[in-house]
Amino acid sequence: MAAQALAVAASHDGYSAIAFPFFGAERRGAPVLAFTRFGEERLRVRTQVYEPHFVVVLDESLVETVDVLAGLRPGGMVIVNTTRAPDRLVLSKKAKSATVDATTIALKHTKQAAVNTAMLGAFAKATGLITLEGVEAGIMEVFGRRLSKEIADRNVAAARAAYEATRLGEGDSGRVYAKATKWLPTAQELPPGLATPPMETPFGRVGVGSSPSNLTGGWRVNKPVLDGAECTNCLLCWFYCPDGSITRGEKIVEIHYEYCKGCGICAAVCAPKAIHMEREIEEEVKA
C-alpha cells in the first residue's frame, strides 16, 4: 500500500507514476518487495524495477542478508529504517544513505510497527523529489479510503515525524554477502514423486520436515522475555506458540528466538505474567 501511496504522492506533485507489488504470497511480517516508478514523462516501462535510483528498506535486519545495493544506480541512495546514524550503516559498498528510526515513530503514532507510511516521510526528506503535502495526499487517498480517516491521520502524523527525524550521510562499505543461499533443484534433479524428499544440501536441509532451515526470528519487532521465578510450568505458552519457539523443561519453560515472530501470544496466555514483551533494539545510536 505504501508503494501505491508513493505513486499517488508523485502524481499529486505533477509526475506520472505507477506502483505495484511483487507477485507472490505475502504474510504479515515476511520480507516483501514493492515497486514505484515515477517521472516527468509518460511511463511506458511496466516491469519490476531492477535498477532503482532509490531503495527503501523497511526492516534493517534485511541489510544483513540481502545486498540492498544490488542494482542501485550510480549516485543512488538507500533509505533505511534503523536507529543507526547513516554513517554507521555497513553496506556492500559506499553509498549515499539516509536513516530514520521509523519503528519507534510508527509505534508512537499508529500504535503499530507498520513503518511503511513513516518511510514515505523519510523518502520525501531524503530525496527532495516529493513534497510532504504530496505524501499526505497519498496516504489520505490510499489509507483513508481503504481503512478510515482516523487511521490515515495517524499515518500522516507518522510520516511528518519521520520527515523531521531523517538524517542524511554516507553508508560504509565492507559487508560481504554469501552467494545465493537457497538451493532450488530442477525437476530433473528430483526423484519422481509428489513431495521433495528430505535431503541435505550445501545450503541446509530441504524437503519433508525441512522448514527449520528457514529462520523466521528476523520478523520480530518485540521479543518475549521469561521471568523464570514466576513460571508455574502450566505449559500454556508452549501449547499455544504457533511457531514452536518454546520448549518445556522439568520446572519451567524456555523461550528460543530462532523462529519466534514476536506475536505476543505466550505473554497474553501466561496467567502469572511470567512472560513480558520487550522492544528489541540491536544497537542504540541516537543522534
Add this chain to the structure above:
Amino acid sequence: MTTVKDLPREDYFLSGHTACPGCGGAMVVREVMKVLGPNTVVYMPASCLLIFSDMYPYNAFKVPSLQILFETSAIAAAGVKRALKRLGKDDTTVVAFAGDGGTADIGMQALSGAAERNEDILYVCYDNEAYMNTGIQRSGTTPFGAWTTTTPLGSTSEGQGKNEFKKDVPRILMAHDVPYVATASLGFPADFLKKVDKAKAKKGFRYLHVLAPCPVGWRAESDSTVDLAKLAVETGIFTLLEYEDGVLTLNREPRFTPVREYLKLQGRFKHLSEGQIASIERWVKDKWERDRALAKALGPKPKVPVAIVR
C-alpha cells in the same frame, strides 16, 4: 485422554513455517499434528496453510503431505487412504486440513461425496472466516457484518459488511450422519484435544471444525488470537458441539458475554451500526435455542438392519 501436559514434546508441524505472527491456523495444525503423530499423511488444498507450510524446497510437515486442487481435499484424502489400505497400511491416519473457503464453498461437493460414502479420513476445517490467502474475500462462513474486501462498507461510515449470517457447515455434515462431527475452539484446549483424540480413534468419516482467528484478516492484534477464540464461545457466537453416533451434545453452555466484547477487538467489525449489533445479539440467542432443541430432538439412531448384496 490427551491433556496439554501429556502432549508429546515432539512436533510434526515444525518451526520455520511462514504463517503470520499469531496465526490461529498454524496453532490448530500444530496441535492436531501433535496428537495424530508420525503415522499420518496430510492433504492440503490451496490455502494459507499450503503457502506457509510448503515453501519449496522447504516443508514444515515431518510426515508426507500432498496437495492437488483447491476443491479436492476430501476426495484426494480418501484416495490416499484407500491406496494405503491396499498397501496394508490401514493404521495410517489420513487427515485433510482445509480452510473455510476450501470447505464451506469450493470443496463442498467433494466433501459431501466423501462423507456420504463414509470414507475413512479425518477432515479438519480451520475456519478463519474468509479467503485469507488471496487477501481477505468473504466465504460462506464469514460472519454477518464482517468487513472483507468483497463485503465492503457502505458510503456512510456506519454499517454494512457481509449481509448474510455464517453458513453452518457442521450441521451440513451432521445431515450426512457420519460417525463423528465436532466443533472446537483454541480457547478451550481440553475440549479441543479430547475431540482430536476421539476423531483419531474412530473409523469412517470424521469432521472437525475449528475456529482459527486470523489477526490479519480480522484486523486484530497478533496476541489476541486465543482471547478471540475464547470469547467467540463465551458470547455464544461459536458453539462447541459434538455429534457422535447420532447423538448431538452441546459441550458448553456459553456465559453469554456481551457480543460487543468480542466485536470490539476486531477491526473487521468496527463499522457496525447499533442495528447490526442488535441483529447479532438476536442471532446468538436464536442459534442457542435452536441448537438446544436439535440436541433434544436427536436421540440415538435406531439400528436399521442393512441387507448387503455383494
